[in-house]
Amino acid sequence: MTHTIPPAAAPSVGQRPTVREAVLQLLRHHGMTTLFGNPGSTELPMFRDFPEDFRYILGLQESVVVGMADGYAQATRNAAVVNLHSAAGVGNAMGTIFTAFKNQTPLILTAGQQARSILPFDPFLYSAQATELAKPYVKWSCEPARAEDVPLAMARAYHVAMTPPCGPVLVSIPADDWDRETDWVEPREVSTRLAPEPRLLEAVGRELAASRSPAFVVGGGVERDGAWDAVIALAEQHRARVWTAPMCPRNGFPEGHPLFGGFLPAMRDKIVARLTGHDFVLVLGAPAFSYHVEGEGPHVPPGTRLAQIVDDPQQAAWAPVGTAVVASVDLAAQALLAYAPQCAREHPAPRAAVAPAQAGVPMSTAFALQTLDAVRAADTIVVEEAPGARGIMQQYLRFETSESFYTMASGGLGHGMPAAVGVALARPGRRVISLVGDGSAMYSPQAIWTAHHLQLPITFVILNNRRYAALQDFAPVFGFAPGEKPAGTDLPDLDFVALAQGMGCAGVRVAEADELAAALRRALESEGPVLIELMVD
Structure with missing residues (x-):
């Protein structure tokens, strides 16, 4: 650029x-x-x-x-x-x-x-x-x-x-x-696009065209490379089921699309279970695959072939199976569109509908996110850092358009609230929602001050469940007994409304389900930043 x-x-x-x-x-x-x-x-x-x-x-x-x-x-x-x-x-x-x-x-x-x-x-x-x-x-x-x-x-x-x-x-x-004399630097243009190797991409195109039941796994590279439209067209051309890669930092496919299958977990056996029945898997702009815990068995279902298109040669090198093409995703996807005409495969069955969430007492996280999805405008951008609620979010908060969702690929906390400020600065006129867990919010609350100082249109939505939910929910994987809490995972007595007000930002707390929709609408319609603290189960 x-x-x-x-x-x-x-x-x-x-x-x-x-x-x-x-x-x-x-x-x-x-x-x-x-x-x-x-x-x-x-x-x-x-x-x-x-x-x-x-x-x-x-x-x-x-x-x-x-x-x-x-x-x-x-x-x-x-x-x-x-x-x-x-x-x-x-x-x-x-x-x-x-x-x-x-x-x-x-x-x-x-x-x-x-x-x-x-x-x-x-x-x-x-x-x-x-x-x-x-x-x-x-x-x-x-x-x-x-x-x-x-x-x-x-x-x-x-x-x-x-x-x-x-x-x-x-x-x-x-x-x-800084005060020393020097020479002007002659600006240069350097290519930042990686064209795929024709021989390898042709082989991938042939396998994709010949497959009986293909699946795509999309990652952050789809959005980074501006490949949203090309990937949709390629999936529709091949009637391929589309999954989001584990720990994906961006949205790479419209989640209400009939071909969308859901989100792959960061566990080897569960990835294999989701991909079973597909004879060819094409990974676009993501590692193959990101794991969170130790696993056993194959990396893909037995007999399934895998190809990966990614712009990172390191990710291509360590992928344990399959063919890897190092290329920009948009260039590769556009080239693959020319390899095969519209196929005659049956469309995969649509993703099962999610049952409506109930309010609950205290208010459930699912109901809170379902309500947020219902009241937000179509062009709202969400920057998320609520790892304990991410699985629930993936069911009740859907993203249908390009450039509408951001999170972190690292698993490290402290990125979400500041990143929302950066996105709001880059996209003037767009409402940004910073969706953050109570534990995450304590890593970088200083971002509220900058948002208030610049009067950015950000709604900070804090899901306050008074605990590090991701750690408590994940504990059984590491041998904790059911219901046993790891030390240091409760977070009582945090007051995010007071924290926001201390930085000059308006704040409101909502604990009752019947007050939620109206409170969210007011916060989303405000000219400047507002923090809304949701007391959830």
């Missing part, structure tokens, strides 16, 4: 810029004029004479800042710039850097470093091994050997971040580099 430099911003011929001027001009060219940060002393020189065509999005903690940039970069499909504070700031941000890496989100992380002249004396707030600190969860990291090389390092960082598989990169910049 490239952007033309506005004529008024173009550098003068022969003028030697400072590092600051050259870097800002490079960011303009690539359309990265929104910067996310929580500033520290070693970063202050970057922001002297901050240009009017840039905006700085302040987050109140470094992990929150990275989460906001993650949501923004995903929603714009362009790298976002994050400014972190030396070693301490990078350390604080590591949880959401890990999530950005797993989400394959292109981020340029700039980390402040102490002035070069005092680095030999182990100064206060310096980073001893700046390029190593964020590894292995950055694709590339660099502290330029000379101040003059900072703009070139930033140019390289952008292209590395945007090259599949996308991901975060880090550039450590000493505080006294």
Whole structure:
């Protein structure tokens, strides 16, 4: 993704810029004029004479800042710039850097470093091994050997971040580099699309056309590559059952479509059970497969053939079975559409309808999500981090359109609320729902302050069940007796309304089912952010 430099911003011929001027001009060219940060002393020189065509999005903690940039970069499909504070700031941000890496989100992380002249004396707030600190969860990291090389390092960082598989990169910049003279960086275009190898893709196309009962497994790569329409067309052409991959961070297929089969769990034997009866499985934009617990037996049903199309060569390399094609999903799907005419297979049976949820006393999570689904507008975007309720959400909160659902691929908490801020910034005019569990909400509540400060149209929906539900529900898998609670998994006495109000944001608590629909409508229709705390079972 490239952007033309506005004529008024173009550098003068022969003028030697400072590092600051050259870097800002490079960011303009690539359309990265929104910067996310929580500033520290070693970063202050970057922001002297901050240009009017840039905006700085302040987050109140470094992990929150990275989460906001993650949501923004995903929603714009362009790298976002994050400014972190030396070693301490990078350390604080590591949880959401890990999530950005797993989400394959292109981020340029700039980390402040102490002035070069005092680095030999182990100064206060310096980073001893700046390029190593964020590894292995950055694709590339660099502290330029000379101040003059900072703009070139930033140019390289952008292209590395945007090259599949996308991901975060880090550039450590000493505080006294910004005022040094350097040269303008000549903007370049670098291909970020991976064309499939024709021979392998033809083999996949032949197997797909010849299969008796094909199934697709779609992952986050479908949305990242803009392949939504092509994948729908390909599934309809082959009348293939479509499943969502385990731990999928995006929606890759309309969930009300007659071909949609549901969601694969992150357990080997249960994946095999869901795919039994299909003689060919095509995985699009996802690992094959993500597991959460140890499993036994085959990875696919006996006799079933598997092919995978993914833009990450590492995922292609470790897949235990099948043929892997390293390619951008949209290019591969469009090519596969030409390999076979409309098939004559029978349509698979439609997915079984879910029984309506009952309110319950206390209010059930299923009823709360069913009601939210009924009252939200069709163009609402949901950013979710409620792992204990995800299985229920997948039954009662359906996503029918592209770019309408985001979550994290890492399993690490703290991404959801900040990512909702980033998505809202990237999609002005769209209502964003941040659907968060009570445990998750305590990792990054600072995002509420930024949402209020910027008056973003975000509704924070907190599912308060007073426990780490995912851990308690998962405990039997690890040998806990039925009903036995792991230590440290109860969360009594949290007051999210008071927390929101303490940051200036309106908040309301709902405990009665008959009050829920009206309260949700008011929250969703508000101009600015509102937090609504739902007391659920």
